[in-house]
Amino acid sequence: MxxxxxxxxxxxxxxDLLEIKGENPFKVRAYRNAARIxxxxxxxxxxxxxxxxxxxxxxxxxxxxSEYIKEIVNxxxxxxxxxxxxxxxQGLVDMLSIEGLGPKRVKQIYDAFGVTxxxxxxxxAQSGELDKLPGFGPKLIEKILKGIKQLKKAGIRFLWAExxxxxxDLREYLLKxxxxxxxxxxxxxxxxxxxxxxxDILVVAKxxxxxxxxxxxxxxxxxxxxxxxxxxTVFLQNGLQVxxxxxxxxxxxxxxxxxxxxxxxxxxxxxxAISLGMKVNEYGVYKDDKKIAGESEEEVYKxxxxxxxxxxxxxxxxxxxxxxxxxxxxxxxxxxxxxxLHIHSNYSDGANTIEEIAKKAIELGYEYIAITDxxxxxxxANGMDEKKILRQFEEIxxxxxxxxxxxxxxxxxxxxxxxxxxxxxxEEILEKCxxxxxxxxxxxDLPRELQTKRVIKAINNPFVTTISHPTGRILHKRExxxxxxxxxxxxAVKNGVFLEINSQPDRLDLNDVLIKQAIEKGVKLVINSDAxxxxxxxxxxxxxxxxxxxxxxxxNVINTLSLKELKGMLRE
DNA sequence: GCCGTTTTCGGCCCGACTGTTTTCAGTCG
Numbered sequence: 001m002x003x004x005x006x007x008x009x010x011x012x013x014x015x016d017l018l019e020i021k022g023e024n025p026f027k028v029r030a031y032r033n034a035a036r037i038x039x040x041x042x043x044x045x046x047x048x049x050x051x052x053x054x055x056x057x058x059x060x061x062x063x064x065x066s067e068y069i070k071e072i073v074n075x076x077x078x079x080x081x082x083x084x085x086x087x088x089x090q091g092l093v094d095m096l097s098i099e100g101l102g103p104k105r106v107k108q109i110y111d112a113f114g115v116t117x118x119x120x121x122x123x124x125a126q127s128g129e130l131d132k133l134p135g136f137g138p139k140l141i142e143k144i145l146k147g148i149k150q151l152k153k154a155g156i157r158f159l160w161a162e163x164x165x166x167x168x169d170l171r172e173y174l175l176k177x178x179x180x181x182x183x184x185x186x187x188x189x190x191x192x193x194x195x196x197x198x199x200d201i202l203v204v205a206k207x208x209x210x211x212x213x214x215x216x217x218x219x220x221x222x223x224x225x226x227x228x229x230x231x232x233t234v235f236l237q238n239g240l241q242v243x244x245x246x247x248x249x250x251x252x253x254x255x256x257x258x259x260x261x262x263x264x265x266x267x268x269x270x271x272x273a274i275s276l277g278m279k280v281n282e283y284g285v286y287k288d289d290k291k292i293a294g295e296s297e298e299e300v301y302k303x304x305x306x307x308x309x310x311x312x313x314x315x316x317x318x319x320x321x322x323x324x325x326x327x328x329x330x331x332x333x334x335x336x337x338x339x340x341l342h343i344h345s346n347y348s349d350g351a352n353t354i355e356e357i358a359k360k361a362i363e364l365g366y367e368y369i370a371i372t373d374x375x376x377x378x379x380x381a382n383g384m385d386e387k388k389i390l391r392q393f394e395e396i397x398x399x400x401x402x403x404x405x406x407x408x409x410x411x412x413x414x415x416x417x418x419x420x421x422x423x424x425x426x427e428e429i430l431e432k433c434x435x436x437x438x439x440x441x442x443x444x445d446l447p448r449e450l451q452t453k454r455v456i457k458a459i460n461n462p463f464v465t466t467i468s469h470p471t472g473r474i475l476h477k478r479e480x481x482x483x484x485x486x487x488x489x490x491x492a493v494k495n496g497v498f499l500e501i502n503s504q505p506d507r508l509d510l511n512d513v514l515i516k517q518a519i520e521k522g523v524k525l526v527i528n529s530d531a532x533x534x535x536x537x538x539x540x541x542x543x544x545x546x547x548x549x550x551x552x553x554x555x556n557v558i559n560t561l562s563l564k565e566l567k568g569m570l571r572e
Numbered sequence: 573g574c575c576g577t578t579t580t581c582g583g584c585c586c587g588a589c590t591g592t593t594t595t596c597a598g599t600c601g
Contacts, residue, residue, distance in 0.1 A: 026584055030573035062574050100590090102599050137592055187601095200601090228589055233600095243601080245588095258586095263601075270585045281586055 008039035091117035098147035157195035161505030179206035186259035192545035198241035208246035253296035258282035264316035339368035342528030348373035370410035421457025430463035503543030515550025
């Protein structure tokens with residue numbers, strides 16, 4: 001079984017090696033394209049191949065790449081990549097992640113000195129040998145030496161929630177400067193991607209060079225990388241890269257569109273423009289060298305014959321076709337949520353009493369919440385036993401009397417799915433729960449087939465309401481479990497079990513691609529905070545972000561229903 | 573390597589910044 005990620009990685013690696021080899025850059029691009037297509041697809045390529053689907057039907061994949069992908073799926077290997085690896089040392093690929101070194105210069109260094117590792121490169125740079133190459137001046141050499149040191153930092157991505165405050169602080173800082181009219185944070189931040197590589201800030205200002213000067217004096221700036229007439233780049237203390245770009249009013253929409261990306265989406269838009277005899281760049285849309293649009297994003301889309309596409313959808317995952325066929329989703333909003341069905345109280349590892357949580361939920365405008373504390377096995381999280389949960393339910397009954405007409409508290413639990421797929425409570429307890437969130441908290445590395453069986457057994461348990469954090473991943477810490485989601489989706493639909501979008505900023509599973517797949521299969525989702533304190537009830541905004549990236553509408557999410565409607569959907 | 577209501581050949585997204593030269597290549601996003 002090859003995942004889309006694994007296939008994409010092999011194709012991208014091939015592209016890197018071909019590039020160092022000095023292959024036709026358009027061929028290299030074709031491999032990169034293919035990698036991106038596979039990576040971004042909402043379909044499993046492994047399945048597509050095994051079902052005999054004609055891959056050449058996908059734009060960007062032709063006869064050759066189709067065969068190569070089949071080879072990778074069927075054998076787990078790619079002969080072209082194997083050959084290239086023999087030919088080109090891994091050290092050269094490592095060099096690509098040095099700032100300022102691309103394929104051309106790496107090849108130049110390799111051809112001249114036979115350098116095959118970062119160690120060797122360092123020696124040549126320090127000894128002054130490297131200066132002899134044409135185009136290698138003292139500044140570039142200094143940059144390379146610095147790049148070798150900072151190599152590890154390259155490629156780190158921050159959680160969206162981690163940069164949220166930084167981004168907003170920067171926005172405020174820039175708005176304070178005289179003559180600054182608009183500050184917008186574009187890039188993957190605006191697309192609400194779960195992780196963000198850098199911040200792209202767009203400003204409309206009277207006197208950009210002055211703004212740039214002000215920008216690089218921001219107290220958190222550690223290093224100024226470049227400062228030009230329309231762009232500047234800095235690194236903050238925590239390593240985050242921030243790009244500032246200046247535009248005029250007339251180009252604001254085109255620039256916002258351009259810098260919001262994604263790259264794949266932009267390329268598609270430009271291709272469409274070309275087919276219409278137009279040109280799109282960050283300054284506007286041009287026909288016969290005459291500017292016909294650029295002030296707003298709506299205008300840009302309209303000029304190329306499209307409707308406005310929400311930033312979260314701009315990943316070239318079918319949004320352009322959907323727009324043409326007038327079937328773009330009407331994305332869910334935070335205000336659509338009427339309750340939260342996964343909250344921990346101080347009965348297990350939460351910080352607050354149920355009453356405190358209920359009051360906060362009323363403040364948030366919710367009609368209902370579910371208190372779902374951990375079950376027995378999870379001792380590290382103060383998991384509850386039978387006696388304790390019964391006591392808790394008595395308290396919930398009392399509170400429901402007290403808050404009648406204001407909020408309804410569901411009696412629930414987050415019950416462990418044991419290794420064999422059975423649950424960590426007996427029926428006597430489960431039947432007293434109105435909401436049963438079943439979740440895996442250990443043995444994350446079972447083989448795909450066993451893990452899938454484990455989850456499906458839980459889905460088929462008549463007491464289970466929801467599978468919580470279904471992939472078990474923790475961003476930057478733990479890989480997702482190996483699961484056959486196609487099967488899980490169809491079992492979830494069959495059994496009327498909901499799948500959770502967990503809003504913890506480092507979980508956010510299901511992820512965007514899986515959400516889209518789930519919706520296409522008719523799965524009902526639930527967006528929960530998994531809050532352990534009052535403040536993190538607000539985490540649902542991250543869950544909403546992820547849902548929107550997965551083309552999620554209000555109708556796909558059960559906690560947008562009224563209390564009455566929801567109760568009608570739950571098991572007796 | 574992909575693609576085709578001008579095409580099976582000859583294009584392929586587009587511009588800014590840097591460092592090196594002195595008009596441009598390489599890199600980056």
